[in-house]
Amino acid sequence: MTRKHTCAPGFFRCTLALAITSIVIAAPYLYAQKSGPTENEVKSAYLYNFGKFVEWPAKAASVGEFFSICVLGDNSFASTLETTIAGESINGKKMLVKHVAKPQDSVGCRILFISSSQQTRLKEILAELDNASVLTVSDMPEFTRRGGMIQFVVESNKVRFEVNLTSAERSGLTLSSQLLKVAINVKRSTQSGG
Amino acid sequence: MFWVRDSSIAKRLTRMNILVSGAGLFLCCAVFVAYDVVSFREAMVHNLSIQAQIAGSDSVSALLFNDPQAAQNTLSALKAAPNIVSAGIYTPESRPFAMYRRDGAGQSLSLPPIPPGQIEAHWFKDGHLLVVRKIVFQEKPAGTVFIRSDLHEMSHRLKRYAGIAAIVLLASMIAALLVGSVFQRAVAQPIVHLAELAGIVSRDKDYSVRANPTGNGDEPDILVRAFNEMLGQIQEREGALQEVHRDLEQRVEARTAQLADANKELERQNHEVERATRLKSRFLASMSHELRTPLNAIVGFSDLLAEGGPGELNPKQKRFVNHIKEGSAHLLQLINDILDLSKIEAGQLELHCEYFHVKESLPEVLSTIRPLAMAKNIQVEHALEIDRPAYADRVRFKQILYNLLSNAVKFTPKDGRISIECANDGDFVCISVIDTGIGIRAEDQAVVFEEFRQVEGGKDSTQEGTGLGLAITKRLVEQQGGTISLASEPGNGSRFTFTLPAGIKPNTNASATNTLSATIPQRVAAGEGSSRPLVLIVDDELPARELLASYLSSEYRIAMASSGAEAVEKAEQLRPDAITLDVFLAGGNGFETLAVLRQTPGLKNTPVIIVSIVDQQRLGLALGAADYLIKPIRKALLLETIRKHVPSQLDDDEAILLVDDDPTTLELLADILRSAGYETQSVQSGKRALEVLSSKLVSAVLLDLLMPGMDGFEVIRHVRQDAALKELPIFVMTGKSLTPEESDLLARDTQALLLKNGSWQQQLVAEVERVIQSRKLARSAGQS
Numbered sequence: 005m006t007r008k009h010t011c012a013p014g015f016f017r018c019t020l021a022l023a024i025t026s027i028v029i030a031a032p033y034l035y036a037q038k039s040g041p042t043e044n045e046v047k048s049a050y051l052y053n054f055g056k057f058v059e060w061p062a063k064a065a066s067v068g069e070f071f072s073i074c075v076l077g078d079n080s081f082a083s084t085l086e087t088t089i090a091g092e093s094i095n096g097k098k099m100l101v102k103h104v105a106k107p108q109d110s111v112g113c114r115i116l117f118i119s120s121s122q123q124t125r126l127k128e129i130l131a132e133l134d135n136a137s138v139l140t141v142s143d144m145p146e147f148t149r150r151g152g153m154i155q156f157v158v159e160s161n162k163v164r165f166e167v168n169l170t171s172a173e174r175s176g177l178t179l180s181s182q183l184l185k186v187a188i189n190v191k192r193s194t195q196s197g198g
Numbered sequence: 199m200f201w202v203r204d205s206s207i208a209k210r211l212t213r214m215n216i217l218v219s220g221a222g223l224f225l226c227c228a229v230f231v232a233y234d235v236v237s238f239r240e241a242m243v244h245n246l247s248i249q250a251q252i253a254g255s256d257s258v259s260a261l262l263f264n265d266p267q268a269a270q271n272t273l274s275a276l277k278a279a280p281n282i283v284s285a286g287i288y289t290p291e292s293r294p295f296a297m298y299r300r301d302g303a304g305q306s307l308s309l310p311p312i313p314p315g316q317i318e319a320h321w322f323k324d325g326h327l328l329v330v331r332k333i334v335f336q337e338k339p340a341g342t343v344f345i346r347s348d349l350h351e352m353s354h355r356l357k358r359y360a361g362i363a364a365i366v367l368l369a370s371m372i373a374a375l376l377v378g379s380v381f382q383r384a385v386a387q388p389i390v391h392l393a394e395l396a397g398i399v400s401r402d403k404d405y406s407v408r409a410n411p412t413g414n415g416d417e418p419d420i421l422v423r424a425f426n427e428m429l430g431q432i433q434e435r436e437g438a439l440q441e442v443h444r445d446l447e448q449r450v451e452a453r454t455a456q457l458a459d460a461n462k463e464l465e466r467q468n469h470e471v472e473r474a475t476r477l478k479s480r481f482l483a484s485m486s487h488e489l490r491t492p493l494n495a496i497v498g499f500s501d502l503l504a505e506g507g508p509g510e511l512n513p514k515q516k517r518f519v520n521h522i523k524e525g526s527a528h529l530l531q532l533i534n535d536i537l538d539l540s541k542i543e544a545g546q547l548e549l550h551c552e553y554f555h556v557k558e559s560l561p562e563v564l565s566t567i568r569p570l571a572m573a574k575n576i577q578v579e580h581a582l583e584i585d586r587p588a589y590a591d592r593v594r595f596k597q598i599l600y601n602l603l604s605n606a607v608k609f610t611p612k613d614g615r616i617s618i619e620c621a622n623d624g625d626f627v628c629i630s631v632i633d634t635g636i637g638i639r640a641e642d643q644a645v646v647f648e649e650f651r652q653v654e655g656g657k658d659s660t661q662e663g664t665g666l667g668l669a670i671t672k673r674l675v676e677q678q679g680g681t682i683s684l685a686s687e688p689g690n691g692s693r694f695t696f697t698l699p700a701g702i703k704p705n706t707n708a709s710a711t712n713t714l715s716a717t718i719p720q721r722v723a724a725g726e727g728s729s730r731p732l733v734l735i736v737d738d739e740l741p742a743r744e745l746l747a748s749y750l751s752s753e754y755r756i757a758m759a760s761s762g763a764e765a766v767e768k769a770e771q772l773r774p775d776a777i778t779l780d781v782f783l784a785g786g787n788g789f790e791t792l793a794v795l796r797q798t799p800g801l802k803n804t805p806v807i808i809v810s811i812v813d814q815q816r817l818g819l820a821l822g823a824a825d826y827l828i829k830p831i832r833k834a835l836l837l838e839t840i841r842k843h844v845p846s847q848l849d850d851d852e853a854i855l856l857v858d859d860d861p862t863t864l865e866l867l868a869d870i871l872r873s874a875g876y877e878t879q880s881v882q883s884g885k886r887a888l889e890v891l892s893s894k895l896v897s898a899v900l901l902d903l904l905m906p907g908m909d910g911f912e913v914i915r916h917v918r919q920d921a922a923l924k925e926l927p928i929f930v931m932t933g934k935s936l937t938p939e940e941s942d943l944l945a946r947d948t949q950a951l952l953l954k955n956g957s958w959q960q961q962l963v964a965e966v967e968r969v970i971q972s973r974k975l976a977r978s979a980g981q982s
Contacts, residue, residue, distance in 0.1 A: 046264075053262045056336060094336075162264070182259035186268050 044081055046163045047156055048088035051115060051141060054154065055094045057183035060114060061176040064137035068112050071097040074104045074138075076129065077119025085117070107132035118142040118152070126150055137176050148191055153177070157188060164188045208386035215378035216371050223370050227363035234359060238352055239327075243320050246329040246347050249279065250318070254333035254343040257287045261295060261333065261341045269296030281347045283326065287333075288342040295341060309344055325349055388418035392425055405433035475544060482540050483935045487904050489533045490933035490954040491860050496526040498866040498959060535666035539649065541935065542673045548938060549591040549678060553701040556595075556620050556627060557582050563596050567603040576610055578603075580618035588627040589701040590678045598674050601667040602631040602694050609635035609692070626680065626697040637688040646684060647672040671696075730755050731775035731844045731971070736765040736791070737809075738783045742829075746778060746809070749833040750840070762791035769801050773972050775844045778836075779823070781810035789814075789821055796822040803975075805843035809836075853877035853894075854966065857887040857913065858902040858931075867900060867931075867962075874963045876970075884908030888916055891923060897970055898927040898949075900962075903934050911940070914947050927969045931958065 041049070051073055059065075071094045075082040082103050089099040102113060107129045110116045116138045122129060123144045130151045133140065140153045147155035148168035153175070155166045166189040172179050184190050253272055260268035269287045273296055276282045280300070287296040288309050310330055312319045318331040327347045333340040388409070395409050408429065409422040500523040503511060511519060541547045564578060571578050588595065599618075606616045610633045619630040638646060649669040675682040675696045686692035733754040737743045738761060747756045757772050759765040762783050769777060777795070781788035788808065795801050805824035815826040825839050854876050858864045864880040871878050879896070881887045885908050887899065899917070903910035910930060917923045930944055933954035944951050950965035952958045 050263065056262075057259065164265075165263075180259075182256075186259045186263040186265040 042084070043158070043163060044084040045088060047081070047143065048085040050156070050163065050165065051085060051117060052089050052092060052094075052099070054115060054139060054141065054183070055099075057180035058139055058172075059178040059180075061137050064114075064176070065095075069097065070100040071095070072100040072102050072113050073115045073117065074102045074110045074113035075117045075119065076104050076107065076110065077121045079103060081117065081119065110138055111136065113138050115139045115141060118144070118147075120144040126152070133175075135175065139172070139175075139177055148189075154187075159188065167191065207389050208382045211382050211386050212375060212378040215374045215381065219370050219374040220367060223367050224363075227359075227366065231356065231359045231363065235352070235356065238355060239322070242327055242347065242349075242352065243329065246282075246320070246327060246345055247318060247331065249276065249282070250285075250329050250331040250343045250345045253285065253287070253345070254331055254341070255335075257296065257343065258333060258335040258340050261287070261289065262335070266296045270298070272296070273298035276345070279347075281351050283346045283348050285343070285345045288344065290339045290341055292342065309342060312342070322349075384412075385418065388412050388422055392418075392422055395425070399429065405429055405436050478540070478544055479935070482537060482544065484904075486533075486537050486935050487933040487954075490530070491863060493526060493530050493533065494933075494954050494958075495860075495862040495866055496522065497530060498870065499862075500526060501959070502866075502869060532666075535670055537935070538670050539666055539673075542670070542677065547674075547677060548941070549594060551589055551591055551678065553587040553589055554592045554595075555587050556584060556629065559592055559596055560599070560618070560620075563599045563603065566600060567607060570604065570607050571616065574607065574610070574612050574614070576607060576613070577615045578618070579615065580620070582618075582620040584620045584622055584627060586622055586627060587701040588698045590680075590698040594674050594678065595698065598671050598696060599629070599631070601671045602696075605667055605694075606631050606633035606635060606692070609633065611635065622700065623697060625700050627700045628695060628697045630693055630695040632691065632693045634691040637690050637692055638684065638686040639688050643684050643686060647682070732757060732772060733840065733844070734759060734765065734769055734772065734774035734777045736760075736762070736777060736783070736788070737780040739780075742780070746836070749836050753837065754840070754844075762786045762788065762794070765791055766794050766798065769795060769804065770798060773800065773968075773975070774804065775971070775975070776824075776840055777804060777806045778809045778840075779806050781808060781812050781814065781818075789817065792818070792821045792823060807839055807843070853879045853896055855887060855890055855896040855899045856880040857882075857884065857899065857905070857910070859883065859905040860902070863902070870959055870962065871900075871966065874966070876966065884910065884913040887913055891917065891920075891926070896926070897973070898929060898966060900929045900931060900966075901948075903930060903932040911943070914943075918947050925973075927973065929962070929965060929969075931962070 040046075055071060055073075073085060073089065075085065082101055086101045089101065092099045102109075104110050104113070104116075107116075110133065116133070118126065118129060118140060120143060122142075126142075126144070126147070127150070130140070140147075141156070142152050142154075143156040145155075148166045148171070151168070151171050153168055153172045155168075157164050157166055165187055167179060167184060167187040168191040169179060169184070170192055253276065256272040256275075257269040260266065260272065273285050273287065276285050276298055277300070282298075283300050285298040286294055286309070289295050292309050294309075310319070310321070310328060312330050312332065317334070318329065320327060320329045322328075325348065327349060329345045329347075331343050333343055392409050395407055398404060398407055408426050411422045411426070412419045500519050502508065503519045504516065504523055538547070560580060560582070564580070568578060603616065603618075610616060614634040616631065616633045619632065621628050647668050649666060672682050675698070679699045680697040682694065682696040684692060684694055731754050733750050734757045735743050735746045735750070736759045737746065740760075743758050743760070747758065750756055754775075757768055757774060759768045760783075763786075765777070765779070768774075779788050779792060783791065788810065792806055792808070795804070795806060806822070807825045807827060808818045808823045809827045809829060809831060811829045813828055815828075818826045824843050827836065827839060854871055856864055856867050856871075856878050858867070858880075859882050861882065864882065868878045868880055876897075879890065879894075881890055884905055887901070888908075890896070891899070899913075901910045901913055910932070914928060914930075917926060917928065928948040929950045929952060930948050931952040931954060936944070941951075949969045950961075952962050952965070
């Protein structure tokens with residue numbers, strides 16, 4: 005929000021600054037994806053879009069006045085996400101990015117992005133979240149197999165995703181068929197690690 | 199308009215049905231098809247829009263998660279709709295995202311722009327329907343979907359509709375035709391029936407036919423009833439007409455029969471009349487013969503007795519003979535008159551009309567009447583102011599004039615005066631006989647022209663006559679186209695005037711008046727028994743003519759002419775034995791006359807002696823004159839000169855054959871001819887005559903026509919068929935009334951015809967003399 009305030013003196017200057025910043029940040033990807041957005045930007049947009057195709061149980065949906073996307077672990081992704089969803093809202097609820105340190109803090113979050121850095125402690129994290137109506141998304145390998153709900157996969161330079169529908173249903177979430185249509189892989193029964 | 203041409207009402211009705219129903223159906227079909235097209239288009243747009251909407255919303259996730267394959271899959275579902283040609287999904291930046299083509303080719307399509315403010319737009323373009331629709335997801339534009347559909351379904355549908363419409367039209371027309379024929383039977387049939395009937399009626403005139411009324415009281419029914427009624431009236435009238443016609447025919451037949459009867463009756467009567475007429479004319483013919491024959495004997499012999507031929511009579515005998523003469527003359531006149539009148543009444547009077555000059559005929563009549571007039575010392579004058587010839591029968595004209603003159607003499611007292619006036623009156627010649635006689639009372643004037651009426655109460659007994667003269671005169675005048683009238687006052691004489699049609703022949707003989715008076719008495723004188731040669735004296739001066747005539751009259755008969763033209767005419771007519779010709783003539787030069795005479799056939803050898811004051815002997819002789827004498831001449835020289843050229847005596851070497859069945863007539867004729875110096879031989883039948891002719895040479899034949907056995911006509915036929923006797927002169931003498939055929943025959947085959955109803959004796963001698971003289975001349979000419 006502060007950044008937003010700093011931009012206040014001139015919209016043009018702010019946009020320009022943002023563009024320059026974006027280019028600087030996205031520089032390593034520029035060559036890979038040609039003139040397209042960065043992987044993180046795409047993932048941020050996907051995270052935002054997931055909110056549109058998932059239904060949360062009424063109890064969970066009514067909590068709080070924001071639609072919060074929480075990021076566990078890597079901070080750098082959070083900032084990109086923040087930029088993507090700035091000013092956006094879903095179902096009349098303003099979107100918010102929260103950085104959480106531990107899974108317990110994710111209470112009230114609709115979507116929890118688990119950074120790859122948390123790979124080792126994934127089992128505890130998922131256990132902590134058990135039964136909480138939170139859509140778990142990560143780009144770590146084997147995420148859906150280990151009980152995560154949506155896992156980003158890069159396939160031929162394109163960001164795709166896999167879905168573990170059983171995990172989602174266990175948490176009381178309903179994933180739209182539209183979403184499942186564009187998913188590259190939808191798992192019906194969990195191959196629980198435990 | 200095709201349906202006006204065809205006269206059949208049934209066909210017209212049918213066509214009208216088809217046209218009306220066809221037009222209605224066609225309009226309906228057209229409207230329905232148009233409505234269907236519009237609503238079908240709307241439905242198409244709607245459907246395509248829905249499909250675009252579905253495709254769009256199905257492609258939302260694909261767009262959001264940048265998964266073109268998913269969008270492609272979505273679009274592939276459009277295969278189910280065969281009408282969709284192509285479709286495409288576009289990103290919000292209008293970049294093609296996913297494409298679909300029915301035929302497989304993957305070419306990208308350019309996206310038509312959507313008007314601002316609208317979410318969807320459509321176009322019909324190039325036989326396609328295009329729909330473009332924005333994809334909105336949670337109020338945010340997610341992209342654009344574009345679908346293009348062909349219109350095959352619509353055209354199929356249209357074709358189907360058109361086919362159905364055509365079938366419906368066809369079916370309905372057939373239905374209309376069927377219904378129309380039923381309808382036609384109801385409406386047109388009575389009219390057609392009526393038309394056929396009218397045709398039959400006008401063609402066959404059959405008014406008994408009737409049209410069948412339909413009985414439903416509509417207009418055709420009324421028409422049929424009216425037609426029937428009309429036919430009924432016509433039939434009625436026709437019947438009445440035919441009745442009248444029949445009646446008329448019957449009447450015509452009856453009348454025709456009556457007429458036929460009447461005709462038959464008329465024919466019968468006509469036959470009877472004809473028979474009566476035939477009988478009457480036969481009676482007339484025989485009567486004229488039978489009556490005249492004895493009368494001729496009486497007249498002839500009493501004449502001879504009176505002239506003292508057989509011996510001088512004592513005065514008493516002479517007186518008796520004169521009584522016989524007078525009585526028989528009167529009887530002859532009476533018989534002639536009665537026969538004339540009968541002929542006129544029987545319509546058998548034959549007129550031989552010709553052009554002649556009154557002044558030429560007048561002297562003959564005068565010479566006959568003058569002795570009668572002189573006996574009562576009555577002066578006869580005449581004044582002729584006339585330049586046109588009359589067209590009439592010359593003989594009858596003389597008879598008319600003679601009758602009027604003798605009538606005038608009869609009623610004019612001693613020392614009276616009779617004058618003849620002759621003048622032109624328009625197209626008529628008008629002749630009046632005026633006397634100073636006793637006159638006729640007005641009440642008697644009307645009856646003088648009636649038969650057997652004589653005005654009585656004359657003051658002396660000089661009246662005599664048959665009472666037929668004026669009646670005959672009137673009829674003769676009228677038969678010739680003239681009129682006769684009478685103007686008279688008792689005591690102041692009478693004026694009888696008659697007219698005859700005038701001819702147009704110009705008067706060629708202006709100075710004939712003078713010569714006629716001299717010529718005719720000369721001809722009469724010639725009948726006195728002389729057989730002397732005839733000399734024609736041509737001179738324009740009367741004293742000169744008379745001087746010459748006095749020199750010559752002792753030895754020659756004389757004829758005179760006062761002009762060249764008259765000279766030629768007379769010469770041709772009279773065939774004189776010699777001609778004396780003056781060079782100075784009133785009408786022209788004598789030399790010219792001489793030249794004409796020399797060129798005239800039959801006159802070439804007639805000697806012409808020029809007697810003139812001028813001495814042109816050489817010229818005259820060169821022109822053919824026999825001699826040339828210069829005045830004044832002496833009698834002796836003239837006689838000597840003429841004697842040189844003309845023998846004054848006849849050589850009577852041949853006899854004249856007399857043929858008559860009546861011995862008294864034969865004796866009379868023989869006596870007359872002998873006294874004129876001719877030899878005669880008499881026979882009493884035609885057969886005998888032919889025998890004589892075949893054995894003996896005769897100079898002429900005097901023939902009676904009515905004879906028992908061979909009659910005169912047969913004799914003539916035999917004579918004319920005989921080559922040796924062809925030229926033999928035949929004189930016919932008869933009391934018979936001649937038919938035109940007989941007259942023609944006699945005119946052709948005989949030289950003279952003497953009728954026993956007048957003064958035939960003188961005529962006989964004259965004719966015999968003429969014919970024999972000319973024969974002699976011709977013979978001598980043939981010998982020389």
